Amino acid sequence: MKTNDLIIQTTTKLVFFIIFLFSIHIFFAGHYTPGGGFVGGLLMSSAIVLLLLAFDLKTVKEMLPVNYTVVTAIGLLISIATAAGSIFFNVPFFTHVYDYFNIPLLGKTSIHTAMFFDTGVYLVVVGVTMTIIQMIGGDE
Amino acid sequence: MAFQILLNVIIAVTWMFLSVSFKPTTFIVGYLLGLFMLFLLRKSFSSRFYLDQVWAVIKLIILFFKELTLSNISVLLLIIKPKMQIRPAIFAMPTVLEKDWEITLLSSLITLTPGTMVIAISDDNKTLYIHTLDLDDVDEAIDSIRDTFEKAILEVSRS
Numbered sequence: 197m198k199t200n201d202l203i204i205q206t207t208t209k210l211v212f213f214i215i216f217l218f219s220i221h222i223f224f225a226g227h228y229t230p231g232g233g234f235v236g237g238l239l240m241s242s243a244i245v246l247l248l249l250a251f252d253l254k255t256v257k258e259m260l261p262v263n264y265t266v267v268t269a270i271g272l273l274i275s276i277a278t279a280a281g282s283i284f285f286n287v288p289f290f291t292h293v294y295d296y297f298n299i300p301l302l303g304k305t306s307i308h309t310a311m312f313f314d315t316g317v318y319l320v321v322v323g324v325t326m327t328i329i330q331m332i333g334g335d336e
Numbered sequence: 337m338a339f340q341i342l343l344n345v346i347i348a349v350t351w352m353f354l355s356v357s358f359k360p361t362t363f364i365v366g367y368l369l370g371l372f373m374l375f376l377l378r379k380s381f382s383s384r385f386y387l388d389q390v391w392a393v394i395k396l397i398i399l400f401f402k403e404l405t406l407s408n409i410s411v412l413l414l415i416i417k418p419k420m421q422i423r424p425a426i427f428a429m430p431t432v433l434e435k436d437w438e439i440t441l442l443s444s445l446i447t448l449t450p451g452t453m454v455i456a457i458s459d460d461n462k463t464l465y466i467h468t469l470d471l472d473d474v475d476e477a478i479d480s481i482r483d484t485f486e487k488a489i490l491e492v493s494r495s
Contacts (some may be wrong), residue, residue, distance in 0.1 A: 203440050206439075
């Protein structure tokens with residue numbers, strides 16, 4: 197007995213973008229206010245899980261043709277590269293630097309290497325969560 | 337609707353370029369000018385003037401808050417009665433709405449007003465199954481929903 201999922205599908209199409217935007221906002225807010233890579237990654241996974249609930253596994257795989265194992269690997273590589281970058285400047289492992297740059301649209305922005313490390317964390321969290329859920333949920 | 341809004345934004349941006357000032361105030365002035373031009377040429381578009389649609393949305397919001405208040409009061413009166421004199425029922429309501437978002441909006445509005453709740457939609461998206469707390473007469477309940485929400489949503493989506 198397949199029920200009519202019209203309402204949840206229509207609502208998901210709208211809410212997915214809101215959760216996605218909120219996840220990006222939380223990710224960038226992590227330096228001064230609560231938030232960061234881990235929570236942002238979990239929010240992103242929750243948005244994809246909402247898609248999985250509203251549609252089925254095959255449809256979501258067509259929408260987002262991403263291999264989440266590769267996402268995890270890329271995230272780990274980014275984090276390791278950020279930490280290992282300090283070796284070339286003759287400072288201890290994991291030393292972070294930051295500087296101010298003038299970016300055309302944003303103006304004077306502080307860029308900190310911790311943000312790249314957090315990007316790695318974000319990708320690892322999304323990859324691991326989605327791998328677990330697809331392993332459990334997929335029956336193929 | 338979308339085309340007219342896009343045109344209005346393009347007119348506003350053109351106005352910003354013409355007056356060589358990129359401030360929000362210039363954009364607003366250009367937008368209002370574009371609105372006036374679109375109003376003059378409203379007969380030339382295939383769809384209706386988009387402010388009508390915006391007005392219909394505002395009317396729908398006002399109607400929703402009115403219904404919310406009234407039905408809240410009626411449910412409250414049912415609750416504080418010493419005897420439970422309710423007649424719960426589930427009835428089917430055929431709908432004339434076709435688009436996905438219209439049906440979703442109608443179902444949400446029905447569910448958000450206390451006393452009635454959409455529990456299922458038929459597979460061909462033509463019938464809503466509604467559970468109600470206190471049913472006097474099926475036709476009366478269907479007509480009340482028809483006259484309020486369905487009419488207002490049709491008013492919004494009319495091209």
